[in-house]
Amino acid sequence: MIATKLCKRLLIRLEGVRIVRDVLLEVENMHKAFSKHKVLKGVTLHIHHGETFALIGGNGAGKSTLMKIISGLENSDHGEIRMNQVPVTFSSPNEAHRHGVHLVPQEPLIFPNLTVEENITIGIQGHQKTLQKNVREVIKNVGWDFNLQQTAIELSIAEQQLVEVTRGLVRKAKLLILDEPTSTLTFHETRMLFETMKQLNTQGIGIIYITHRFSEIFKIAHTVAVLRDGKVSLKGPVRDFEYTDLLDALTAKQSMGLSNAPAQKTTPKNEDRILDVQNLSNESFHNISFSLSKGEVLGLAGIVGAGRTELAEALIGITSVKEGTIQFHKRKMNRLSVRKRMNEGMVYIPEDRHKNGIFSIQSVQSNLNAAQLHQLSRFLISKRKERLSGLHYIDKLKIKTEHALQRVQQLSGGNQQKVVLGKYLALSLKY
Amino acid sequence: MKTFLLYLLQRRELSIVCFMVIFVLFVGTVNDDFLQLNSMSLLLSASIILFIMAIGQSFVLITSNIDVSVGSTMGLSAAVCGTLLMQGVSTWIVFLTVIAVGATIGLLNGIGVSFLKIPAIIMTLGMLGMARGAMLLYTEGMWIDGIPNSYKQLARVELMTLPLPVWVALAILLISYLLLTKTKRGRYFYAVGDNAEGAKSVGLPVRRVTLIAFMISSVSASIAGLIFVMNIGFVPNTAGSGLELQVIAAAVLGGVSLTGGVGSVVGAALGAVFFTIINQSLVYLMIPAYWTNAISGLLLLIIVIADTKFQTFIRQRAKKRVPKPSPSLKQGVNSE
Numbered sequence: 001m002i003a004t005k006l007c008k009r010l011l012i013r014l015e016g017v018r019i020v021r022d023v024l025l026e027v028e029n030m031h032k033a034f035s036k037h038k039v040l041k042g043v044t045l046h047i048h049h050g051e052t053f054a055l056i057g058g059n060g061a062g063k064s065t066l067m068k069i070i071s072g073l074e075n076s077d078h079g080e081i082r083m084n085q086v087p088v089t090f091s092s093p094n095e096a097h098r099h100g101v102h103l104v105p106q107e108p109l110i111f112p113n114l115t116v117e118e119n120i121t122i123g124i125q126g127h128q129k130t131l132q133k134n135v136r137e138v139i140k141n142v143g144w145d146f147n148l149q150q151t152a153i154e155l156s157i158a159e160q161q162l163v164e165v166t167r168g169l170v171r172k173a174k175l176l177i178l179d180e181p182t183s184t185l186t187f188h189e190t191r192m193l194f195e196t197m198k199q200l201n202t203q204g205i206g207i208i209y210i211t212h213r214f215s216e217i218f219k220i221a222h223t224v225a226v227l228r229d230g231k232v233s234l235k236g237p238v239r240d241f242e243y244t245d246l247l248d249a250l251t252a253k254q255s256m257g258l259s260n261a262p263a264q265k266t267t268p269k270n271e272d273r274i275l276d277v278q279n280l281s282n283e284s285f286h287n288i289s290f291s292l293s294k295g296e297v298l299g300l301a302g303i304v305g306a307g308r309t310e311l312a313e314a315l316i317g318i319t320s321v322k323e324g325t326i327q328f329h330k331r332k333m334n335r336l337s338v339r340k341r342m343n344e345g346m347v348y349i350p351e352d353r354h355k356n357g358i359f360s361i362q363s364v365q366s367n368l369n370a371a372q373l374h375q376l377s378r379f380l381i382s383k384r385k386e387r388l389s390g391l392h393y394i395d396k397l398k399i400k401t402e403h404a405l406q407r408v409q410q411l412s413g414g415n416q417q418k419v420v421l422g423k424y425l426a427l428s429l430k431y
Numbered sequence: 432m433k434t435f436l437l438y439l440l441q442r443r444e445l446s447i448v449c450f451m452v453i454f455v456l457f458v459g460t461v462n463d464d465f466l467q468l469n470s471m472s473l474l475l476s477a478s479i480i481l482f483i484m485a486i487g488q489s490f491v492l493i494t495s496n497i498d499v500s501v502g503s504t505m506g507l508s509a510a511v512c513g514t515l516l517m518q519g520v521s522t523w524i525v526f527l528t529v530i531a532v533g534a535t536i537g538l539l540n541g542i543g544v545s546f547l548k549i550p551a552i553i554m555t556l557g558m559l560g561m562a563r564g565a566m567l568l569y570t571e572g573m574w575i576d577g578i579p580n581s582y583k584q585l586a587r588v589e590l591m592t593l594p595l596p597v598w599v600a601l602a603i604l605l606i607s608y609l610l611l612t613k614t615k616r617g618r619y620f621y622a623v624g625d626n627a628e629g630a631k632s633v634g635l636p637v638r639r640v641t642l643i644a645f646m647i648s649s650v651s652a653s654i655a656g657l658i659f660v661m662n663i664g665f666v667p668n669t670a671g672s673g674l675e676l677q678v679i680a681a682a683v684l685g686g687v688s689l690t691g692g693v694g695s696v697v698g699a700a701l702g703a704v705f706f707t708i709i710n711q712s713l714v715y716l717m718i719p720a721y722w723t724n725a726i727s728g729l730l731l732l733i734i735v736i737a738d739t740k741f742q743t744f745i746r747q748r749a750k751k752r753v754p755k756p757s758p759s760l761k762q763g764v765n766s767e
Binding site for chain 2: 073103112122
């Protein structure tokens with residue numbers, strides 16, 4: 001035990017990061033349930049001064065709930081939080097700020113019409129002049145370049161995130177929680193963020209780093225914890241683990257659902273082509289050509305703002321294309337409406353399920369049937385068909401719900417996503 | 432030239448003054464009576480009620496809500512003011528009571544919207560009916576006539592050639608301007624309207640700010656009611672009905688955005704003046720006064736549509752300035 005501790009310190013020393021030995025935040029035996037659904041089942045984590053602590057976990061593993069509790073957005077049912085060995089409870093973000101805990105959300109919560117400076121200092125007590133001096137100092141310390149007087153609407157997402165971090169630093173944060181910060185950043189911006197994180201570590205600031213990208217953990221984190229099904233399934237110094245260890249700890253969960261076998265990779269034959277996109281262009285993307293064959297999974301990579309969503313929306317017909325052709329099963333789709341394209345057997349599952357994917361206060365059954373309503377009825381909806389179809393997909397996708405008429409809102413994130421998927425599967429797809 | 436126009440459009444207070452001057456000159460060429468100093472000062476006095484209420488409404492609009500109850504609140508306040516004066520209650524007590532009436536209505540609106548989570552339009556629409564009903568019950572549908580002269584004289588008290596109500600309006604403008612732009616709490620109104628979720632996450636008292644905005648709006652309507660009685664000298668039972676449309680249109684004309692977070696009280700006040708000019712000019716342009724409501728509504732819609740288009744244009748321009756991300760994928764990304 002002592003040996004591993006010494007080892008860890010030594011390793012961290014070798015990395016050139018000064019680590020203060022004291023523990024900063026202790027989360028002890030944390031429990032939380034929403035109605036009957038248990039989200040956290042006794043989570044214990046210790047984060048030290050000057051440490052970057054990576055937290056990973058699948059959808060619905062309880063990451064976001066845990067972070068909400070730590071940052072004062074949610075109350076826990078049972079369990080204890082200690083800051084610098086003093087027990088604390090945060091009933092509001094304000095209180096968490098006062099104790100030096102600051103959450104940087106995945107999507108920056110910026111006031112677009114206020115200036116950068118106002119965005120940073122809003123809500124802090126104190127004189128404006130001293131605050132301004134404070135902000136300048138913080139920004140200089142981490143080596144950023146901001147025009148404090150420009151309105152925040154003009155900032156890129158990366159800059160908005162830095163504003164969020166600065167908000168925390170100006171409030172003398174001792175613990176920063178970064179919720180998947182790199183999902184919206186370019187590689188260059190990610191590198192810059194990592195530089196900043198390392199620098200903040202040397203100042204003794206602890207960072208909880210939530211991510212989906214394993215490579216980043218090995219690059220930046222000192223310690224890692226994996227959450228699975230509301231419990232910590234693996235925890236320890238990053239050096240002790242390999243890529244596969246993390247993967248195992250993360251994915252054992254999937255055994256309850258779909259099989260975990262890797263996708264079969266067969267080279268698609270040319271004659272099986274079902275989708276053909278030629279020289280597609282509009283305001284958001286330029287000259288895109290690709291084809292998709294039967295049974296093929298085509299990955300579309302790019303950072304936020306590169307035009308992926310826009311391309312997908314153009315394929316399904318939500319937005320129009322300026323040039324190029326979309327051919328699906330040898331049929332030209334360019335002029336068809338979304339509804340017609342769906343009837344042809346092409347569907348789009350949007351990335352933001354809250355905004356575009358689910359009808360949150362409707363039942364699971366209604367959601368599953370929402371896209372195929374016109375197939376269920378001529379004039380009145382057949383109750384029986386609706387129920388059968390609903391139960392079929394609940395069973396097929398193993399959606400965890402109390403009954404078919406439960407509100408989708410009350411389901412966990414992962415199960416909501418299954419409902420979205422089921423909704424489109426219900427429209428007999430063409431392959 | 433194009434950038435100059437953009438600059439002008441973004442500084443709403445400036446552009447509205449320009450439009451106003453152009454409009455006044457236009458009406459003046461049609462009918463030069465309009466340019467008389469006399470009719471000008473009459474015009475300013477006529478705009479006072481709208482002026483004060485548009486300032487109050489701005490607070491609510493900036494927090495991304497709407498208050499459609501202000502017309503009735505103004506009517507009820509005027510009725511209370513009138514009856515109390517007729518009963519011989521002293522002026523100061525009348526002032527305090529009427530303002531208390533407004534504050535109560537605002538408090539109820541605020542509690543409904545921020546604590547009971549009723550959409551602002553529904554809450555204040557209900558309040559519109561209730562306040563109007565309360566007024567009719569209170570006055571038994573009668574007009575209040577014969578306000579004591581001593582009270583009516585207040586409207587004619589002049590300080591440095593400007594009548595008292597104008598001074599009151601300017602004082603309200605100054606105070607709200609300072610509150611909104613120079614104090615920390617003023618920023619909260621903008622922040623709440625701009626991004627309520629964000630405001631919560633930085634620990635701002637979102638619900639309290641919303642509640643205060645509604646109270647300011649209702650109190651402004653009460654003050655307008657006091658001035659209404661002073662200026663007109665009697666209270667018809669329709670006092671203030673339909674006024675909410677003009678108030679909202681004036682604020683929006685002055686650059687206060689219906690989507691929240693944008694606008695200034697100076698703009699709203701100028702909007703009120705411009706709005707009154709448009710209405711008053713109808714007489715000089717030989718257009719029947721029945722057009723007033725139609726013009727208010729049309730103006731509101733035109734401005735809102737133009738504003739939305741302009742905002743998307745600005746956003747797109749802002750987006751274009753962001754450098755295109757480099758498509759390098761060399762480092763690779765491992766997803767779960």
